[in-house]
Amino acid sequence: MAQFANxxxxxxxxxxxxxxxxxxxxxxxxxxxxASTDDSTTYAETxxxxxxxxxxxxxxxxxxxxxxxxxxxxGSGATMNVVLKANGSTKQSWSHSVNGSYATYSQTITASLTxxxxxxxxxxxxxxxxxxxxxxxxxxxxxxxAGGGGGGEGPKLHPEFFIMLL
Numbered sequence: 772m773a774q775f776a777n778x779x780x781x782x783x784x785x786x787x788x789x790x791x792x793x794x795x796x797x798x799x800x801x802x803x804x805x806a807s808t809d810d811s812t813t814y815a816e817t818x819x820x821x822x823x824x825x826x827x828x829x830x831x832x833x834x835x836x837x838x839x840x841x842x843x844x845x846g847s848g849a850t851m852n853v854v855l856k857a858n859g860s861t862k863q864s865w866s867h868s869v870n871g872s873y874a875t876y877s878q879t880i881t882a883s884l885t886x887x888x889x890x891x892x893x894x895x896x897x898x899x900x901x902x903x904x905x906x907x908x909x910x911x912x913x914x915x916x917a918g919g920g921g922g923g924e925g926p927k928l929h930p931e932f933f934i935m936l937l
Contacts (some may be wrong), residue, residue: 772915774833777802777908780826782893787823788816798825801909816905822897824856827911832886836914837879840894843909845873848902854895855880855911857888869904880911889913 778798789800844851846869854864862882869876892911898904 774830774913774915776827776830776892776911776913778825778894779828782824782826784823786817786819786821797823801825801906803908816903817898818903819901820898822895824893824895825909827892827894827909830889830892830911830913831916832889833913834915834917838884838911838913840878840880840911841909842867842876842896843873843907844869844876844904845907846870846898846902846904848900849904850899850902851876851904851906852897852899853878855882856893856895857884858891859893862888866899873905873907 778801781796781798784797787797789797840853840855842851842853844867849869851867851869852864853866855862862884863878863880865878867876867878894909894911896904896906896909
């Protein structure tokens with residue numbers, strides 16, 4: 772099993788705009804998870820240098836294993852810069868060249884995160900240079916919560932079981 776964190780709040784929206792005029796929140800445009808295939812419905816976009824940052828849903832501290840950020844994006848001549856933050860501090864940053872229709876850009880997270888970090892995550896996305904960038908979904912996937920096995924009290928055997936062995 773796995774845990775997933777999608778955007779749940781705006782920290783800053785910069786000069787990004789979005790398609791859904793009903794909602795006043797950028798994070799609501801990009802919180803559906805990668806399973807969303809209708810990229811034309813809601814997305815955030817910018818033309819030229821701009822940055823947004825969204826808070827992510829809280830996660831329980833995971834077991835060891837692969838941790839991955841996925842962003843579905845499209846663009847023209849764009850360099851998408853991404854920063855994973857915990858408690859306001861940068862934990863890992865990376866860039867992807869985005870040129871063309873929607874594709875999923877994945878990044879394995881190698882940074883060390885503490886249990887309190889998983890409750891206070893955010894992702895910043897920026898476009899450097901001049902071009903266009905549209906983001907339709909963001910998700911952070913980690914293994915299931917730690918502590919699933921070992922320890923605790925063993926199985927109880929009924930006393931009659933021992934009598935049968937005699």
